[in-house]
Amino acid sequence: MNFKKIIPYLIAVAIFITASIVYFNPVLKGQQIKQSDITQFKGLSKEIADYRMQKGEEPYWTGAAFSGMPAYQLSAYYPNDFIKEVDSLLRFLPRPADYLFLYFLGFFILLLALKVKWKLAIVGALSFGFSTYLIIIFGAGHNAKAHAIGYMPLVLAGVVLVFQKKYLFGFVLSALAMALEINSNHPQMTYYLLFVILILGIVWLMEAIKEKELKNFVKQASLIIVAFVLAVGVNATRLMAMKEYADQSTRSATELTLNPDGSKKMATTGLSREYITEYSYGIAETFNLFIPRFMGGGTTENLGTDSNFYETLSTLDGIGPTRAAQISSEALSYWGEQTIIEAPAYIGAVVFFLFFLGIFLIKGKLKQWLVAATIFSILLSWGKNFDIITNFFIDYVPLYNKFRAVSSIQVIAEICVPLLGVLALKAVFSETISVEDKKQSLKKALYVLGGVCLFFALFGGSLFAFEGFRDSNYAEIPGLKDALIQDRKTMLVQDSLRSLVLVVLSFGLLWFFIKNKVNQSKVLIVFAVLILFDQVSVNLEYVNKDSFTTARNVDQPFQLQDYDKEILKDQGHYRVGNFADNPMQDGRTSYFHQSIGGYHAAKLRRYQELFDYQIASKGNRQTINMLNTKYFIVPDQNGARIAQQNPDANGNVWFVDQLKVVNSAQEEMNALDSLNTKHAAVIRAEDFKEFSAQFKQDTEIDSLASIQLTNYDVTSLTYKSVASKARFAVFSEVYYKAGWNAYIDGEKVPHYQVNYVLRGLLVPAGAHQIVFKFEPTIIQQGNTITLSSYFLILMIPLGWYFYDRKKKK
Numbered sequence: 001m002n003f004k005k006i007i008p009y010l011i012a013v014a015i016f017i018t019a020s021i022v023y024f025n026p027v028l029k030g031q032q033i034k035q036s037d038i039t040q041f042k043g044l045s046k047e048i049a050d051y052r053m054q055k056g057e058e059p060y061w062t063g064a065a066f067s068g069m070p071a072y073q074l075s076a077y078y079p080n081d082f083i084k085e086v087d088s089l090l091r092f093l094p095r096p097a098d099y100l101f102l103y104f105l106g107f108f109i110l111l112l113a114l115k116v117k118w119k120l121a122i123v124g125a126l127s128f129g130f131s132t133y134l135i136i137i138f139g140a141g142h143n144a145k146a147h148a149i150g151y152m153p154l155v156l157a158g159v160v161l162v163f164q165k166k167y168l169f170g171f172v173l174s175a176l177a178m179a180l181e182i183n184s185n186h187p188q189m190t191y192y193l194l195f196v197i198l199i200l201g202i203v204w205l206m207e208a209i210k211e212k213e214l215k216n217f218v219k220q221a222s223l224i225i226v227a228f229v230l231a232v233g234v235n236a237t238r239l240m241a242m243k244e245y246a247d248q249s250t251r252s253a254t255e256l257t258l259n260p261d262g263s264k265k266m267a268t269t270g271l272s273r274e275y276i277t278e279y280s281y282g283i284a285e286t287f288n289l290f291i292p293r294f295m296g297g298g299t300t301e302n303l304g305t306d307s308n309f310y311e312t313l314s315t316l317d318g319i320g321p322t323r324a325a326q327i328s329s330e331a332l333s334y335w336g337e338q339t340i341i342e343a344p345a346y347i348g349a350v351v352f353f354l355f356f357l358g359i360f361l362i363k364g365k366l367k368q369w370l371v372a373a374t375i376f377s378i379l380l381s382w383g384k385n386f387d388i389i390t391n392f393f394i395d396y397v398p399l400y401n402k403f404r405a406v407s408s409i410q411v412i413a414e415i416c417v418p419l420l421g422v423l424a425l426k427a428v429f430s431e432t433i434s435v436e437d438k439k440q441s442l443k444k445a446l447y448v449l450g451g452v453c454l455f456f457a458l459f460g461g462s463l464f465a466f467e468g469f470r471d472s473n474y475a476e477i478p479g480l481k482d483a484l485i486q487d488r489k490t491m492l493v494q495d496s497l498r499s500l501v502l503v504v505l506s507f508g509l510l511w512f513f514i515k516n517k518v519n520q521s522k523v524l525i526v527f528a529v530l531i532l533f534d535q536v537s538v539n540l541e542y543v544n545k546d547s548f549t550t551a552r553n554v555d556q557p558f559q560l561q562d563y564d565k566e567i568l569k570d571q572g573h574y575r576v577g578n579f580a581d582n583p584m585q586d587g588r589t590s591y592f593h594q595s596i597g598g599y600h601a602a603k604l605r606r607y608q609e610l611f612d613y614q615i616a617s618k619g620n621r622q623t624i625n626m627l628n629t630k631y632f633i634v635p636d637q638n639g640a641r642i643a644q645q646n647p648d649a650n651g652n653v654w655f656v657d658q659l660k661v662v663n664s665a666q667e668e669m670n671a672l673d674s675l676n677t678k679h680a681a682v683i684r685a686e687d688f689k690e691f692s693a694q695f696k697q698d699t700e701i702d703s704l705a706s707i708q709l710t711n712y713d714v715t716s717l718t719y720k721s722v723a724s725k726a727r728f729a730v731f732s733e734v735y736y737k738a739g740w741n742a743y744i745d746g747e748k749v750p751h752y753q754v755n756y757v758l759r760g761l762l763v764p765a766g767a768h769q770i771v772f773k774f775e776p777t778i779i780q781q782g783n784t785i786t787l788s789s790y791f792l793i794l795m796i797p798l799g800w801y802f803y804d805r806k807k808k809k
Contacts, residue, residue: 008118015122016104019129020097023536026548027094034549035141039557040587040599045075047590051714052077059714060241061739061774064590065598066607067575067627067757068734070776072241073185073249073602079783082790083179083234090180096138102150103129110153110419113160114366116426119521123528124422128153130535131414132292132346132542139543140342148189149411151181152196156415158227159197162220163204168804171227172797178231179793185238188403189411196373196412197224203369230796233789237782244738244778249602251402255665256609260617270401273394279405280383280390281345282336284464288344289413290352290449291456291499292538293491296333296468298343301491303328308483308490316477335468335488337385338407343542345410347417348534349453349499350527353506354421356449361427361441362420370420377412404601425527428510429520438514446507453500460496461489502534558591563643567593567631573652573712574630575732580641584611589633596627606757607734613669625650626677626755628732652709653719655727655763656681659695659754661688668756681730681760687752691762694726707763707770715774722767731759731772739776744768 021028047064048071051057058078060071090105091098107128111121128134137146158174181190201221208217232239246252253269266272287294293301303309305321309331313324334341359371383390383406393400427433456463466488474480509526512518560568567576576593578586583597590598614623630649636642658680662668671682705723717733735753742751742761745768754760763770 012108012118012122012125013105016101016108016125016129017093019104019126020093020100023100023130023539024094024097026545027097030551031548032094032551032554033096033138033543033547034554035139035143037141038143038554039141041075041141042555042557043587043589043591044598044600045071047714048075059774060776060779061715062590063712063714063733064594065587065600066603066734067594067596067732068736069598069600069604069607070241070245070736070739072238072245074600076238076241078237078241078779078786080786080790081183081237083183086176087180087183095143096146099138099143099146099150100129100135102147103134106150106153106157107415107418110157110160111422113157113164114419114423116422119524120422120425120429123425123524123531124418126528127348127351127421127531127535128415128418130532130539131348131351131418132343132535132538133410133414135539136343136542139547144184144186145189145408147184148181148186148193149414151177151184152189152193152411152415155181155193156196156200159200159224162224162227163200165220167220167223168797168800171223171800174224174227175230175793178228179234182231182235182239187242188408191399191403192377192409192412195376195409196415199373199376200369203365203372207365230789230793233785234793236785236789237779240782240785241776241778244776246402246602248604248606248736248738250605250608251602252605254605254609256613256669257664257666260613268401270399271404273391276394276401276404277383277387277390277406279338279407280385281338281378281381281407281410283382283385285336285338286378286382287452287456289347289410289417290349291453291492291495292344292346293333293495294344294456295336296488296491298542299332299334299340300330301333303331303333303487307331308486309480312479312483313477331484331487332468332470332473333484333488333491335464335466335471337469343538345407345414346535346538347414348531349449349502350506350530350534351418351421353445353449353503354424355417356445357441357510358420358424358427360444361424361433361438366423367420370416370423374413374416374420377409377416381407381410381413383407428513429523435514439511442507442510442514446503450500450503450507453496453503457493457496457500460492502530505530558588560592561641563633563641564592566643567633570630572630573628573709574649575628576631576633577624577627577629578633580633580635583615584608593631596624596629604734604736604757609669610672610757614672618673620672621648622675622677623672626730626732626758628652650678650730650732653707653729653731654678655705655707655723655729659683659688659728661685665756672756675755677730677755681728681754681758682756683752683754683760690750690752695728695762696725717772719770719772720767721763721770723763723765725765727763727765729761729763729770730754731761733759733772735759738778739774741773741775743771743773746771 044062044065047062048059051059058076060076062069062071062074091102093101104125108121108125111124112118116124134146134149154177155174158170158177161170161173164170181193205217208214251270254265257265259265282295285295305325305328307328310324310328313319313327314321358367379386379389380393390406428438466485471481471484474484509518509523513520513523574594575596576589577583577596578589585599586595586597587599589595610623614620625646625648628649628651630646632644632646633641634644656679660671660675660680660682662671662682663685668682668684675682705727707719707721707729709717710720711718721729734757740759742749744764749761751759751761759772761770
């Protein structure tokens with residue numbers, strides 16, 4: 001091996017490691033970043049982690065959240081998941097520096113695949129990795145999203161290599177990178193990546209037809225498809241489990257026909273249109289991509305003591321400078337329509353200038369692909385603000401209605417804009433393009449982007465109302481809203497000027513290069529400095545050393561409170577409802593107790609519907625009781641949280657005297673409105689007919705009949721039953737057919753869905769032991785496919801290599 005040839009790549013890796021560690025330097029002290037979603041995840045997954053540690057195996061189920069749910073999309077390790085070991089080798093830095101390094105490395109490899117020289121590729125990788133959106137997602141705890149984004153460029157690199165007729169290397173990289181991408185477990189980002197690849201394929205197809213190379217294109221496309229199929233196969237266990245769960249989750253079609261208020265429910269095969277488009281990017285908000293605080297920045301911003309907001313507050317009686325400064329540090333500066341926004345999705349004024357330069361300077365299919373993909377992502381990110389295209393995709397494009405937060409599709413632009421920008425710099429450095437073309441393209445880019453920045457700097461303050469939907473929070477303080485609006489105008493004008501200066505500097509630098517006043521190396525250095533200043537200075541406003549805390553606070557995010565201690569005195573098996581908060585957005589309770597709530601974006605659909613229709617809408621205590629909610633966490637008169645025992649909880653299991661037979665999901669839900677869950681249960685007609693001959697509706701109470709839980713072990717629940725005749729038992733456990741099996745005295749027996757979400761079982765007369773076991777067959781089925789795919793992903797390239805070698809000889 002020629003060591004000199006790999007030196008540039010070692011330098012690149014060293015720079016990426018250094019940049020990642022320097023930006024997230026608190027990791028050197030052992031600190032970890034505070035992430036709200038990860039905090040909630042810690043709560044939900046604690047029972048799983050404890051089980052894994054104690055038993056050395058995976059439960060694939062947890063009873064600590066939402067009264068019980070599969071762990072497939074929560075926390076699950078799958079057998080023979082070797083691709084995860086490859087991922088661990090690449091992410092060797094402390095979190096979140098590991099993800100930032102992954103951003104840099106993947107984009108660097110993509111640029112090398114596009115024949116960009118290594119020095120320019122380093123600058124390009126830094127411009128991609130420090131894009132504000134890619135940094136701010138760490139603060140929210142969107143680790144899986146960051147993980148998936150990190151592998152996107154690597155997948156594109158493999159695809160590009162195949163289209164460049166580097167078939168063996170392209171095939172291997174495509175398969176490996178896509179396997180890593182899928183393994184990152186963020187289907188939404190992978191789905192968006194497929195759009196980028198599809199647009200790339202369409203552009204290449206059109207070129208192939210034009211050049212009469214259709215046969216060659218088919219060969220290339222087939223090779224990429226085979227690579228992706230193997231990548232899917234490698235992740236078969238994860239994907240099959242996810243698909244099985246997705247069909248029962250909130251991402252699937254409902255069987256209900258009415259809304260909780262009784263109005264007719266709109267039929268859908270996925271999430272509701274309103275939920276999908278809740279986070280829609282405003283059309284004007286798109287200017288955030290190159291003017292950072294165009295719409296006021298994040299939901300809250302620190303306006304400082306030199307703001308109109310602070311000045312107005314500090315003059316009010318009873319506020320004072322200290323309190324005024326505190327309020328100003330969390331001012332509601334954002335005036336867009338999104339519910340919450342951590343920070344603007346700023347790509348960079350310098351990078352956007354280079355992007356526009358690429359539009360005018362570069363010719364051919366690469367530009368067509370990147371520009372088309374960028375426009376595509378921006379249009380779809382507008383969501384409900386551009387509902388013609390959004391509704392079409394929701395209604396007709398497969399799987400599009402399974403994902404929410406349509407603004408996230410701007411991740412495509414996050415890749416394509418810096419990519420075309422780097423290719424533009426490459427073109428400027430190229431001697432094959434005339435000086436005149438370079439000059440004209442530079443001028444056009446300056447006129448377009450510089451002109452937009454100048455326009456907003458001069459006139460932006462008078463173009464909008466600058467009013468936000470949260471401004472009512474300041475309505476009671478005279479003049480405060482007007483002061484905030486003035487500050488919003490100032491932010492727009494100042495940042496427009498900031499972007500204009502950066503654009504002009506970028507233009508001047510390249511203009512001097514074309515005039516031979518400065519050499520290429522200096523241009524690269526200055527651009528690296530400009531880009532880092534531009535992006536990092538914005539990023540540090542939102543993710544900085546204050547975002548970190550001690551490792552202990554992250555590993556043990558919740559502290560035991562007095563009300564927890566009071567509840568934990570009860571050593572039985574029961575559930576807790578935290579009604580001091582929204583139970584369905586609460587991961588804390590699951591950290592200490594078996595909770596009826598939780599925090600997850602894809603809950604079991606039936607359970608969410610039960611909560612929406614019976615608990616949230618009607619406050620149905622019978623429904624709460626049937627979930628064995630023995631304790632409530634509620635606020636007292638002073639707002640302090642206390643534990644309150646519920647004496648009416650049904651317990652873990654009970655015999656019912658009557659079964660109410662219904663024919664549809666809507667009838668089942670409606671029946672719960674007035675059901676006495678201690679004495680009756682609702683069951684579907686198709687299930688009831690299986691045992692109707694054996695079950696007789698009771699008019700006399702069998703006082704000697706009893707059934708009770710004798711052992712709870714997450715994936716195995718044991719009960720003891722005694723009755724003089726056949727009885728129907730209702731278990732306060734979530735029904736999930738694809739995994740849970742029922743056994744009576746060791747013999748497998750059918751069990752049924754009752755009361756919309758619970759399990760029911762016909763128990764014969766006499767004394768019996770009843771056991772429920774979680775035995776998902778999907779894991780073994782997927783594992784077989786996974787192992788076969790690993791074999792093929794190794795043997796196909798190996799056979800290919802030796803075949804080529806023999807052919808050359």
